[in-house]
Amino acid sequence: MSSTPQKTAIEDLYRQESRRVFATLLRLLGDFQLAEEALQEAFIAALKQWPSDGVPANPRAWLVSAGRFKAIDALRRQSRFIKGLDDIADSIDAATPDYAGLADDEIGDDRLRLIFTCCHPALSEDSRVALTLREVCGLTTEEIASAFLCKPSTIAQRIVRAKAKIRAAHIPYQVPGAKELHGRLNGVLQVLYLLYNEGYSASAGDSLGRMDLAVEAMRLTELLLQLQPHAETMGLLALMLLQESRRDARCSEDGELILLPDQDRSLWKQDDIRRGASLVRGALLRGPVGVYTIQAAIAAVHAESPNAAATDWAEIVGLYDVLMGLSPSPIIALNRAVALGMRDGPAVGLLHVDGILRSGELHSYHLLHAARADFLRQLGERDAALAAYKQALGLVEQTTARRFLAGRVAELESA
Secondary structure: OOOOHHHHHHHHHHHHHHHHHHHHHHHHHOOHHHHHHHHHHHHHHHHHHHHHHOOOOOHHHHHHHHHHHHHHHHHHHHOOOOOOHHHHHHHHHHHOOOHHHOOHHHHHHHHHHHHHHHOOOOOOHHHHHHHHHHHOOOOOHHHHHHHOOOOHHHHHHHHHHHHHHHHHHOOOOOOOOHHHHHHHHHHHHHHHHHHHHHHHOOOOEOOOOOHHHHHHHHHHHHHHHHHOOOHHHHHHHHHHHHHHOOHHHOEOOOOOEOOHHHOOHHHOOHHHHHHHHHHHHHHHHHOOOOHHHHHHHHHHHHHOOOOHHHOOHHHHHHHHHHHHHHOOOHHHHHHHHHHHHHHHOHHHHHHHHHHHHHHOOOOOOHHHHHHHHHHHHHOOOHHHHHHHHHHHHHHOOEHHHHHHHHHHHHHHHHO
16 A cells, blocks of 8 residues: 555654654653553554545644553543542543643653653663663664664563562652752763664664754753753764764765865855854853763864864874773773774874774774774785674674675785
């Protein structure tokens, strides 16, 4: 059956708005499972009604209203078997305004409330991240598992445990007050950082990034900055803006990946660069300096260099040294190794990359093997470079990156 324009519009709306609708339904209904079922029922109702009636003027609010109605109806049907559900249905019905009165800003800010619920300190760090990426961003367990190099079953268990903890501990669905906000900020910033990263460089799929996730991450970070002008919030927003400034230059017209040194810098968005650089300076002056501010400072060095050859790699290495002192990790060590290779030559870069490889921590991380392959290629070690590129190709799931690595393999095989 061919798809009607209305059905196509509903499918687009689901991709763009379903997690916002879910967040509001969760606030209104107070239960993850009930809200998820209500979301699905609302879109089923839209598929039945909108092709004949047309898309309403405020589709997001219509979906919230339809989902709430379906949930109340389901609770009342189940109340014949489970005592107390009828009272819950009545309280939800009485507390919820008509959909026409639901403001877009109120519905939009529900995602911020949901993030703080998912990032409550009563949950473990791993559970906070997994639950937020699943419920706020709509990533599948497979996508989250790919981003964290672990099994989907592990991610699923973390999400189930987190929901059970929220229910058992009666964790409130709200943005904390000023006294609590500072202590809970770091967990939220971490999730927004991961959300933006998935939006900028998708872990899997045909698209290099997911613009909807990147835009939402930036919007929520702006909201946080308005709530509390913390240095690290400024740093994170700066990092997002500086990364986002390069989006249009990352792929050729036919969809092929273009690495940073080869990008057409005239395509970089100067407004984003100016604001990002200004936020970096503000964050450094305000302090205390954290990992997002330092990463933003690194991005600013790249963004403000007139060309690749003029990049101040000595400053970048120094900033990575600071970053390693603040938050040592194998990923940061790999980025530092690449910077060392750019400053001191491919042999030095390879030495450091091989040290990380021997530690075994990033053995299944395709970017480590790709970096190693590139240094070997620069050193004229064709066979070793070819083997490393093939190893990277076997680990990557993102289509654009796969094509790029396959091209490097073909180039070396034909040399």
